[in-house]
Structure formats: C-alpha cells, structure tokens
Amino acid sequence: MKVREYQQFRAAYCGLCHCLKDRCGLAARFVVNFDCTCMAMLLSASECFESSCRRCIAKPFCRRDSYRGDAAFGAAADFSVILAYFKLKDSLQDDRFFARVRSRLLMLLLNGAYKKAKNNAPAFHSAAEKNLLALSELERKSCASMDASADCFARILAAAAEEEKNPQRKRILEQIFYHIGRIVYILDAVDDFEDDIKNENYNVLSYRFGYTDGKLSEASIEEIALTLELSEDRLYTAFELLDAGIWTSILRNILFEGLPAVSTLVLNGEWRNMRKKQREKMNGADI
Known part of the structure; x- marks a missing residue:
C-alpha cells in the first residue's frame, strides 16, 4: 500500500471511530477495527476526501487526520456494533468460565450502543x-x-x-x-x-x-x-x-493482495504466530 493510501486508510479508520461515538456513544468506539473500516469504504462511493484533525481516544494528546465520514460510514458504524454484540453473545457458549464472564461484562458495556445501533439499522x-x-x-x-x-x-x-x-x-x-x-x-x-x-x-x-x-x-x-x-x-x-470512488485503490490492495495472503497464512497454519508478532510490534504505535 502506498504512503498516501495508508494515510487515507488511517483517516478512514479514525473517521469511523468518531462516527461510532457520535451515533452509538463512547463505548461503541472500542469495536472499531480494520474489517469495519473496509466495510465502510465498500459502502461509500465518495469522490471527495474531506478530513480534519481530531483528538484520538487512544492518544488524547495527539491529533490525527480523520475522514469526516458520510452516510455509508454511519451505516457501517451501526453494523459494526450489532456484529460485535452478537459475537459477544455467541461467546457465552464458551465452556471456559472466565471467557463467559468477560463476554457478559463487555455486553453490559456495549448494551447502550447496541440498542442505538439496533434502532438505527433494524x-x-x-x-x-x-x-x-x-x-x-x-x-x-x-x-x-x-x-x-x-x-x-x-x-x-x-x-x-x-x-x-x-x-x-x-x-x-x-x-x-x-x-x-x-x-x-x-x-x-x-x-x-x-x-x-x-x-x-x-x-x-x-x-x-x-x-x-x-x-x-x-x-x-x-x-x-x-x-x-x-x-x-x-x-x-x-x-x-x-x-468505490476514492477508496478504489485501497480496497483493491486489501481484497486482491491482502485477502489471498491471509488465506495462505491461515491454511499453512502461520497466521496466528504472525498476528501475535504484529500485535507486539504495533503495541504503542500508530495504526
């Protein structure tokens, strides 16, 4: 991914995070991830990239370029909260006690956001x-x-x-x-x-x-x-x-290069180790 494309993707990620807060409340911001951002870009057909510098919840003293969002990003925010809530609900079937407790606590935290998202996207x-x-x-x-x-x-x-x-x-x-x-x-x-x-x-x-x-x-x-x-x-x-408007080249990179690469790593049993190393590398760093 080119530097400009990465910067736009990061701005889209930050824009979706702010959209989650505006539509569903502060707790909703914790469900933002790369997959949700990809969904938002696919739904959007924007031809104009408009952004502004806004404070980041992960790094309150930093300002980051944030895409201003559109109706598609709002819809993606609602969908993301609904999917996250149902994923936690499914985790209650886990046999491990502490895993179930964790899921219940997170569901309580996300409950208000879930109700708003459900109302927004019935x-x-x-x-x-x-x-x-x-x-x-x-x-x-x-x-x-x-x-x-x-x-x-x-x-x-x-x-x-x-x-x-x-x-x-x-x-x-x-x-x-x-x-x-x-x-x-x-x-x-x-x-x-x-x-x-x-x-x-x-x-x-x-x-x-x-x-x-x-x-x-x-x-x-x-x-x-x-x-x-x-x-x-x-x-x-x-x-x-x-x-896909302004997101075409970014989405092409994700779908045509990133997705097959991930598939190969998963099928070869290498994905978990790579993901663990990436988390360690990105800990404390920018997205």
Missing part, C-alpha cells in the same frame, strides 16, 4: 439475528455441510447492502459482502480448528472432513483452498463492477 439487525439463529441450529444438529454453515454468516454480511438505493450497485455489493463473509467464516473455522477440537467446540470442518491428531489432512486443506478460490474469483468479478 433491517440489518433482523437479518443478523435470523441468520445467527439458523447457524446456531446447524451447530446444534452438528451440521457437516461447510457450504450451509458458511452461507448463514455470508448472508449476514450481504445484508449490509440492503439500504443501497441503486439496484445495480446493491446487487454488486451483496455479492462482494456475501463472498467476503463466506471466506471469513471458512478461514475462522480453519484458524480455530485445533482449539475447537481441544475444547470440544463445534467446528463444521471436523464433521465435514474429520481429523487426525486434532489436525486437518493435506487433502482437506486443498479442498478448502479450492472453495476459497472460487469465492475469491466471484468477489473479484463483482468488485470490478463497483464504483
């Missing part, structure tokens, strides 16, 4: 709730269909396009978000596989492929890689039809 909330219930039912039945499980999560992200007024752009965004959601679900299942087997948690890949010594076979990994490539191809085809 259609997205309804879609998320409906598909998460469907996913929970598949888990209860020990579903062995990777496609069925991934479809539930993919439909949640696809619902982010519901408020788009332009029918053609809406269809394009639905395809993009659907396949991003499908890829994310499958990669998470691969990344969490060994932990899920160890903790006896549901993981669709264990029912679909089986395992030896708590690990997937090379043949299973190859089949997973193939289905990920199919989703990536459809994602790229849809993206070529999207007018």
Whole structure:
C-alpha cells in the first residue's frame, strides 16, 4: 500500500471511530477495527476526501487526520456494533468460565450502543439475528455441510447492502459482502480448528472432513483452498463492477493482495504466530 493510501486508510479508520461515538456513544468506539473500516469504504462511493484533525481516544494528546465520514460510514458504524454484540453473545457458549464472564461484562458495556445501533439499522439487525439463529441450529444438529454453515454468516454480511438505493450497485455489493463473509467464516473455522477440537467446540470442518491428531489432512486443506478460490474469483468479478470512488485503490490492495495472503497464512497454519508478532510490534504505535 502506498504512503498516501495508508494515510487515507488511517483517516478512514479514525473517521469511523468518531462516527461510532457520535451515533452509538463512547463505548461503541472500542469495536472499531480494520474489517469495519473496509466495510465502510465498500459502502461509500465518495469522490471527495474531506478530513480534519481530531483528538484520538487512544492518544488524547495527539491529533490525527480523520475522514469526516458520510452516510455509508454511519451505516457501517451501526453494523459494526450489532456484529460485535452478537459475537459477544455467541461467546457465552464458551465452556471456559472466565471467557463467559468477560463476554457478559463487555455486553453490559456495549448494551447502550447496541440498542442505538439496533434502532438505527433494524433491517440489518433482523437479518443478523435470523441468520445467527439458523447457524446456531446447524451447530446444534452438528451440521457437516461447510457450504450451509458458511452461507448463514455470508448472508449476514450481504445484508449490509440492503439500504443501497441503486439496484445495480446493491446487487454488486451483496455479492462482494456475501463472498467476503463466506471466506471469513471458512478461514475462522480453519484458524480455530485445533482449539475447537481441544475444547470440544463445534467446528463444521471436523464433521465435514474429520481429523487426525486434532489436525486437518493435506487433502482437506486443498479442498478448502479450492472453495476459497472460487469465492475469491466471484468477489473479484463483482468488485470490478463497483464504483468505490476514492477508496478504489485501497480496497483493491486489501481484497486482491491482502485477502489471498491471509488465506495462505491461515491454511499453512502461520497466521496466528504472525498476528501475535504484529500485535507486539504495533503495541504503542500508530495504526
């Protein structure tokens, strides 16, 4: 990513953080992340980059360039809070006592923001709730269909396009978000596989492929890689039809270079170690 693109991405990240506070309250700012920022940029078709220097909650004595935001960033803020709340709710199924306690405390902290986001984006909330219930039912039945499980999560992200007024752009965004959601679900299942087997948690890949010594076979990994490539191809085809305005080059870098790189690291079992090293390196540094 070029320096100018990185600076714009950081400004978008900061802009979304401020948007979260303005729409859903101070606690909502803690759900901001790179994935939410990517969602906001995909929803936005802005042709003009307007920013201002604003104080950063992480570093109160610093001022950072912050994108002023638009309606798309507001929608992404609501979606991000709803997704974060449901993720915490899902974590209550964790068998570990302290993990459940942590999730309950964070849900209490985020409850006010969640209610505001739910009120702001009722259609997205309804879609998320409906598909998460469907996913929970598949888990209860020990579903062995990777496609069925991934479809539930993919439909949640696809619902982010519901408020788009332009029918053609809406269809394009639905395809993009659907396949991003499908890829994310499958990669998470691969990344969490060994932990899920160890903790006896549901993981669709264990029912679909089986395992030896708590690990997937090379043949299973190859089949997973193939289905990920199919989703990536459809994602790229849809993206070529999207007018993403000022965010086009940044999103192209993320989707066409970053996403395949992450997929390779996850499938090779290298993603967790790399992520840990990145967190250590970025601790105390700028995003």
